[in-house]
Amino acid sequence: MEHSHPTSTSARELPMARSMCWHCQSEVTGEYLCGQCVKVQPLSKELDYFACFKLPRLLNIDAQGLERTYYELSRTFHPDFYSTKDESEKTISLGNSAFLNSAYRTLKDPIQRVEYLIRLEAGAVKDIRSNPPADLFEEILELQEDMETFRGLSSEKDSTERTELREKLQRERGHLEDRQEEMEKALRAKYHEWDQLQNANADPNEARDEKNVVLRSMQEILSNRTYICNMANELLEATG
Amino acid sequence: MSRIVGIDLGTTNSLIAYMDKGTPRVIPNPDGVAKVPSIVGMTDNGLIVGDPAKAHLTRDPSRTIYSVKRFMGKGLADVTDELKYFPYSLHEKNGVIRIEIGDKTYSPPQVSAMILKELKRRAEEFLKEDISKAVITVPAYFNDSQRQATKDAGMIAGLEVLRIINEPTAAALAYGLQKKTQGIIAIYDLGGGTFDISILKLKDGIFEVLATNGDTHLGGDDFDQRLLDVLVQEIAERHEVQVHDHPDLMQAVRLAAEGAKVRLSDEMETTVVVELPNGKYEKTLTRDAIESLVMELVERTLAPCRSALKDAELRADQIDEVVLVGGSTRMPLVRSKVEGLFGQQPHSELNPDEVVALGAAVQANILGGHNKEILLLDVTPLSLGIEAMGGVMSALIRRNTTIPTSGKEMFTTYVDGQTSVDIHILQGERELVKDNRSLARFQLKIPPLPAGVPRVEVNFLIDANGILQVTARDIRTNEAQSVQVKPSHGLTDDEVEGMIRESFQFAEEDIKARQVIEARTEANAIIVATDKALTRASNLISDKEKADIHRTIQRLSETQKGDDHRVIRAGISEVEKVTHHLAEMLMDATLKEALENKNVSEFVK
Numbered sequence: 052m053e054h055s056h057p058t059s060t061s062a063r064e065l066p067m068a069r070s071m072c073w074h075c076q077s078e079v080t081g082e083y084l085c086g087q088c089v090k091v092q093p094l095s096k097e098l099d100y101f102a103c104f105k106l107p108r109l110l111n112i113d114a115q116g117l118e119r120t121y122y123e124l125s126r127t128f129h130p131d132f133y134s135t136k137d138e139s140e141k142t143i144s145l146g147n148s149a150f151l152n153s154a155y156r157t158l159k160d161p162i163q164r165v166e167y168l169i170r171l172e173a174g175a176v177k178d179i180r181s182n183p184p185a186d187l188f189e190e191i192l193e194l195q196e197d198m199e200t201f202r203g204l205s206s207e208k209d210s211t212e213r214t215e216l217r218e219k220l221q222r223e224r225g226h227l228e229d230r231q232e233e234m235e236k237a238l239r240a241k242y243h244e245w246d247q248l249q250n251a252n253a254d255p256n257e258a259r260d261e262k263n264v265v266l267r268s269m270q271e272i273l274s275n276r277t278y279i280c281n282m283a284n285e286l287l288e289a290t291g
Numbered sequence: 292m293s294r295i296v297g298i299d300l301g302t303t304n305s306l307i308a309y310m311d312k313g314t315p316r317v318i319p320n321p322d323g324v325a326k327v328p329s330i331v332g333m334t335d336n337g338l339i340v341g342d343p344a345k346a347h348l349t350r351d352p353s354r355t356i357y358s359v360k361r362f363m364g365k366g367l368a369d370v371t372d373e374l375k376y377f378p379y380s381l382h383e384k385n386g387v388i389r390i391e392i393g394d395k396t397y398s399p400p401q402v403s404a405m406i407l408k409e410l411k412r413r414a415e416e417f418l419k420e421d422i423s424k425a426v427i428t429v430p431a432y433f434n435d436s437q438r439q440a441t442k443d444a445g446m447i448a449g450l451e452v453l454r455i456i457n458e459p460t461a462a463a464l465a466y467g468l469q470k471k472t473q474g475i476i477a478i479y480d481l482g483g484g485t486f487d488i489s490i491l492k493l494k495d496g497i498f499e500v501l502a503t504n505g506d507t508h509l510g511g512d513d514f515d516q517r518l519l520d521v522l523v524q525e526i527a528e529r530h531e532v533q534v535h536d537h538p539d540l541m542q543a544v545r546l547a548a549e550g551a552k553v554r555l556s557d558e559m560e561t562t563v564v565v566e567l568p569n570g571k572y573e574k575t576l577t578r579d580a581i582e583s584l585v586m587e588l589v590e591r592t593l594a595p596c597r598s599a600l601k602d603a604e605l606r607a608d609q610i611d612e613v614v615l616v617g618g619s620t621r622m623p624l625v626r627s628k629v630e631g632l633f634g635q636q637p638h639s640e641l642n643p644d645e646v647v648a649l650g651a652a653v654q655a656n657i658l659g660g661h662n663k664e665i666l667l668l669d670v671t672p673l674s675l676g677i678e679a680m681g682g683v684m685s686a687l688i689r690r691n692t693t694i695p696t697s698g699k700e701m702f703t704t705y706v707d708g709q710t711s712v713d714i715h716i717l718q719g720e721r722e723l724v725k726d727n728r729s730l731a732r733f734q735l736k737i738p739p740l741p742a743g744v745p746r747v748e749v750n751f752l753i754d755a756n757g758i759l760q761v762t763a764r765d766i767r768t769n770e771a772q773s774v775q776v777k778p779s780h781g782l783t784d785d786e787v788e789g790m791i792r793e794s795f796q797f798a799e800e801d802i803k804a805r806q807v808i809e810a811r812t813e814a815n816a817i818i819v820a821t822d823k824a825l826t827r828a829s830n831l832i833s834d835k836e837k838a839d840i841h842r843t844i845q846r847l848s849e850t851q852k853g854d855d856h857r858v859i860r861a862g863i864s865e866v867e868k869v870t871h872h873l874a875e876m877l878m879d880a881t882l883k884e885a886l887e888n889k890n891v892s893e894f895v896k
Contacts, residue, residue, distance in 0.1 A: 122497050122666075129666055130695060130755045134453055134658035149695040149752060156692065 070095075073139070083127050083147075091128065093143045099171055100154035108172070109249055110165055110242035112158060121155045162273070165238065168245075169270050172262070187275060191282055194223060198289050217290050224286040227279050234276045241269045295424040295453055295659050296414050297461070297651025300403060300441065302360040302484030302510060303618070305329050306648035307410040309418065310661070315465060315652035317645050318417045326644060327413070330357045331405045333392045336854045337804035340409035349546070352378035352538040354392050358512055359406075361484050362388045362399040363444075364436030366780050376516065378538040386780045398782060401790050403444035408794075411448060425450045426655040428647050430485040431457035432505030432595075432672045434718050435730050435759050436780040442758065443782050447790045453658050455756040458482070459489035460500055460669050461650030462616040466641055467493050468653060468665070474611035475501075477599075479629050479637065480647075481592060482617035484510040488596045490603045490610070499668045502602035502691045504595035509588065511552070511619040517584045518548040518576075522563065525574065532567050540567070555581050556621045582624045589628050596632055602691045613637040618644055668693050671753050673728075678715035682724045687751050690720065697752040701766070708739040714749065716759065716776075729779040735763060736772065747772065803856070810859035814851040817866055818844050824873060831876040843869045 071078060072085035072092065079085050079092055094103070101108050104120050126132070128151055133144040157163045197220060204213040245265045252258040297308045297315070304326040308317045317325040324342075332339040332347035333354040339347060348355045356379065362370060367383035374381065380391045389396040407427075414422045427450075429441050438455050445452035459478035466472065473493050480487040487505035491498055522544050523534045534540050547563050554561040555578045565572045600607060613633045619625060620643050629637050641649075656662050670691045677700065679685035687698030702712050712735040719727030737745045746766040753759055763772040777783075782790070821844050825837065847862040 122495065125497070125668060126663075126666055129668070131454075131654075131657050131666060132660075132663070135660050145695050145752070145754060146697075148755075149697040152693040152696050 073143075091133070091140055091143050091147065094147050094150055098150075100157050100167060101171075103151065103154045104158060106158075107249065107253075108168060109246045110161075110168065111246055112164065114159070117155070117158060121151070124151050161239075161242075162276075165242070165269055166273060169266055169273075172266055187278060191278060194220075194282060194286070197223075198286065201289060220286050220290050224283050224290070227283040227286070231276060231279050231283065234272050234279070238269060238272050238276075241265055241272070245269070293424060294418065294420065294422065295426060295655035296411075296422055297648055297653070297655045298407065298410055298425050298427045299458070299461075299648035299651060300360065300406065300427055300429075300444070301329055301647075302358050302482055302512060303329055304483070304644065305406050305410055306645060307414050308645075308648040308652035309414065310652050310656040315649040315656075317648050318414050320413060325648075327406065327409060328357075329360065329406050330355060331359070331402050332356075333395075334804060334807070334854050336807055336856075337802075338405055339804045339808060340405055343808050349539050349542045352542045354379075355542075356390060356392070356397075356402050358484060359390075359399050359402040361508070361512075362390070363403065364434065364438070364440035364780050365399075369780075373516075375535070376519075376541075378541065385783070385786075386778070387782055398786075398790070400440050400444040400782060400787075401447055401794070403441070404447035404790070404794060407444055407448035407450060411450060423449065423451055424453055424655075426454045426456055426651045426658065427452055428456050428458045428461050428651050430480075430482070430505060430507055431459050431487040431489050431503040432485065432507050433457075433757070434507075434673055434728050435675075435757070436728070436778060437507065438756060438758050439778065439781050442756070443787050443790075446787055447794050449791070449794070454654060455758065456651060456654050456667070457487070457489065457500075457503065457669055457672075457757070458647045459487045459503065459616060460491070460498065460667060461648075461654060462614065462641075462646045463489065463491050463493070463498055463650065464653045464665070464667060465646045465650035466614050466638075467498060469641065472612060475605065475609060476612045476614060477596075477610045477633065478614050478616055479592075479596070479620065480505075480616040481619040481625060482510050483619070484508070484512050486510060486592050486595065488592070488599045490599050490605065496664045497666050497668060500670045500693075501605070502599040503670055503672050504599040504602070505672070506591065506595060509591060510617075511549075513588055514552055514581075514585045514619065514622075515545060515549045517588065518552060518581060519545050521584065522548055522565070522572075522574065526565070526567065526572050530567050530569060530572055532569065537568075540565075551576050552581060553621075556623060578623070585622075585624065589622075589625055592625075593628065593632055607633050610635070614641075615639045616643050616646055669755070669757070670694060671696065671757055673718045674720055675730075675751060675753065675759065676717050676727075678717060678724045683722055684717050684719070684724050684727050688753060692753075694753050694757060695755050697750055699748055699750050702735055702737075702745075702747045702749060704737055704740070704742050704745050707742050709742065710737050710739050711735060712737060712747075716751070716761070730759065731761075731776045731778045731781075733761065733774050733776045735774070738765075749774075806856040807854055807859070810856040810863070811851050814847055814859050814863055817863055818848055818851075821866060821870055821873075824870070824877060828873060828877050828880070831880060832873055836872065840866075840869055840873065 072088060072090060074090040075085060075088040077085065077087040084091055104117060106112065125148070128144055128147040130141065130144045130148055133141050157167045197216065201213065201216045201220060204210065204216070248258055248262050248265060294309065299306045306317050306325050306327065308315050319325045327341040328345045330341065330344040330348060332344035332351065334347070344355060348357065365388055366386050367381060367388055370388065382389050382391065387398050389398055390402065411422050425445060427441055427445055429438055441455055442452045459480045462478050462480060463476060476491050476493060478489045478491065485505065485507045486509040487503065489503040490501045492501055526532050526534055526544070534544055544565055547565050551561050551563045555576065559578050561576055563574045563576060610633055613629060613635060615626065615629065615637045620639065626637060653665070654667065657665055671688060671694050672690060674686045674690045675688040675698070676684040676686040687700060688696055704712065713732065714735055715724070715732050716730045717724060717727040718730050721727050735747055735749065737747060747763055748766055749761065749763045751759060751761055761774045761776050763774050764770065765772055821840065825840060829837070843866050847866050850862040851859050853859065
């Protein structure tokens with residue numbers, strides 16, 4: 052899991068643009084390389100994954116464009132191209148590359164992307180928490196019990212009880228997977244809602260309440276989805 | 292910038308390659324052979340490596356080490372199942388296997404270093420320059436300890452290892468460049484001791500590994516083993532000879548099994564012959580027979596293939612090309628199983644033995660700054676994590692994450708004034724600590740403060756070699772903390788340094804061994820040449836002279852078996868002396884022939 056703390060950065064850590072080159076002390080005007088001495092510059096600790104890819108904080112992302120930028124930035128940062136350089140440059144390239152890879156992995160996946168966005172935006176809304184609704188909780192407990200019973204039944208004599216229970220659990224798994232799909236559909240609808248809000252209100256403080264509502268509802272879907280995913284996986288493992 | 296070579300350090304064979312004006316090439320020995328058997332022999336006169344050591348295997352099995360790659364980065368408990376097959380004894384020190392040969396012990400990286408040195412020497416002779424930098428390949432599914440052990444081996448051999456690169460990825464580089472391929476390719480790499488499957492996306496010069504999987508304990512060696520078991524049992528039944536009691540015979544049967552396996556890739560039937568103390572064992576083997584023996588092993592490679600596809604989120608029919616790498620993919624059964632899984636005929640145009648070394652040379656060229664077009668984005672094959680409460684592993688970096696990558700974890704204290712936290716680093720996919728690989732342990736130093744106040748952030752970074760680097764930072768003071776990581780199955784820095792020093796001492800012994808080999812080769816050449824000359828010139832010299840010459844070469848063929856190059860050299864001069872007159876006679880005859888307008892070369896040959 053990657054942890055980014057955009058809000059806890061100290062004042063000493065300036066973003067990379069308009070900072071000094073670590074090597075020649077001249078002002079860095081280029082994007083990642085010093086204009087004077089062409090040394091690679093460490094990415095700012097304030098940089099978030101979206102900014103790294105020069106993307107606005109939107110949830111619908113063009114996958115091909117993302118890949119293109121990733122390849123471009125990889126060509127700028129990858130340690131393979133710093134093998135003949137000095138130790139400081141090697142270390143910077145390694146750090147930048149590791150950050151870039153985490154950023155790409157996170158943004159590429161729609162679920163990780165929204166989870167990350169919520170973490171980023173949670174800097175503004177601290178209270179994004181959600182508990183699973185009671186009915187879901189009950190359902191899960193019940194399934195857990197059935198699964199224990201199933202595991203307890205000896206696999207050697209394939210009793211009808213065992214077969215029936217397996218079929219029931221497999222049916223349940225199917226239902227869970229259907230629900231997972233529904234949730235992802237709902238989540239995608241929220242992506243549009245979020246993107247529209249962001250497009251209409253570029254300033255992070257604008258329409259803050261509406262934005263927080265969307266964030267909160269996405270968080271709720273996500274955590275319910277996690278319960279269901281885990282349960283479905285466990286069922287798959289138990290029943291084969 | 293000095294030249295960087297690419298090395299395939301294999302279980303059964305190793306190769307070294309370089310970049311020749313944009314084309315990767317393997318470096319052959321003077322006889323044109325590129326493969327160096329990964330075998331090391333200890334003789335009274337020092338080390339021998341490669342083909343001469345392979346010959347040594349049946350002569351002196353207890354002092355000949357083969358398949359050492361299987362022991363890299365491992366403890367004794369990891370290899371107990373196969374100990375009975377190895378003719379030498381092993382023990383463990385500081386979590387690392389040690390191989391006992393006579394009164395000396397060697398760690399697996401030291402033995403690998405001997406092979407690397409031989410390759411280095413070969414390249415230096417061929418390229419006529421010093422070689423000090425290399426890219427070395429490892430199976431993609433190698434864990435951190437195994438990679439580190441390989442890097443240590445390079446250091447002990449006097450090589451700066453600029454990169455550890457995965458074998459299937461290296462193969463993809465060589466293949467992709469030659470074929471100018473784009474799209475999704477799967478590399479199925481079944482070597483002597485390990486199996487890897489890697490799925491890559493090739494696009495505009497970027498080689499992006501999407502997923503990799505494998506088994507670091509599955510390869511051609513295991514195929515040989517299956518056949519060996521059958522032969523050993525039958526020899527016991529038919530001839531009442533317990534092969535296990537005769538290490539030299541064991542190696543002879545093993546080589547016979549390997550030979551038969553290789554032949555059965557081209558032929559439908561072959562005969563195994565083994566000389567026994569009390570007679571001769573012969574067995575006719577069919578391809579069907581060996582296929583049924585190894586079927587289970589070949590099928591075992593399919594599950595990792597499916598897992599890799601799943602992790603890459605691809606179906607088998609979405610793979611554009613399947614490429615076969617590794618000597619064991621010559622087996623028709625392997626080919627048909629791979630074809631069955633992927634629903635397409637796999638590619639095998641490139642020499643499966645050489646393609647990995649060639650790819651390593653390509654990567655060496657990139658690291659040397661000579662190629663900005665190509666970039667390899669590889670992944671870590673195994674999840675990395677730390678031991679959490681209750682003996683479970685908490686993953687920080689998931690398998691198939693593109694490297695370099697890092698994972699952070701914040702640590703604090705539970706007791707007032709607590710000054711340290713023990714951290715146990717693990718690699719693997721299982722839930723429980725005990726089922727995963729222990730990589731290392733370290734103690735994080737914490738300033739004595741009330742419980743929960745200290746905050747130390749530990750950063751686990753996997754570099755482009757797939758090797759872990761651990762750093763720590765005190766969040767309150769923002770100061771870096773030094774971390775002393777103790778590997779669970781690796782050599783310490785001090786040990787590696789000691790081994791580097793020792794290797795200089797070995798160097799002298801190596802020279803001795805080399806001199807013996809060279810003298811022996813020369814002796815054999817002179818024996819053959821003299822024999823030829825004798826038949827050609829039988830009417831030119833007296834019977835007594837002929838008898839003298841015969842006696843001297845007889846003597847030389849005896850002395851050349853010995854381990855003292857000076858004695859062999861003396862024998863060679865002896866032959867030269869006694870054949871002096873014969874040579875003169877031949878020259879005269881040749882001249883005469885030439886004057887009579889005959890073809891000189893025809894006569895001399």
